[in-house]
Amino acid sequence: MREPIFSDDAQRQLAGLRVYDQRKVIEAIRAQLINADPQQESRNKFRLRRASKYADYELRIGDPRTFCRVLPDGMVYIALIGVKQGNKLIINGEEFQL
Secondary structure (H helix, E strand, O other), X not given: OOOOEEOXXXXXXXXXXXXXXXXXXXXXXXXXXXXXXXXXXXOOEEEOOOOOOOOOEEEEOOOEEXXXXXXXXXXXXXXXXXXXXXXXXXXXXXXXXX
């Protein structure tokens, strides 16, 4: 079983979430990106419409969002973790544009 690679930013962002949301994010990463094909799109896991220097895929977990990239060797790199508030993505307490 492969383990995801978390960026330093993603580790800090995950730690900044409520414990309940941390558990939801970890469980969704395990179910959608580790145990399943990370490149198979679903309702809550999809390729970003616009190219981004941060990530290729978004994983929706209610309000929390995880942005990741699938590396050529099949490993999953978790780049960013944020929270959606209305039409805004909030990462590290600030509005963020991918």
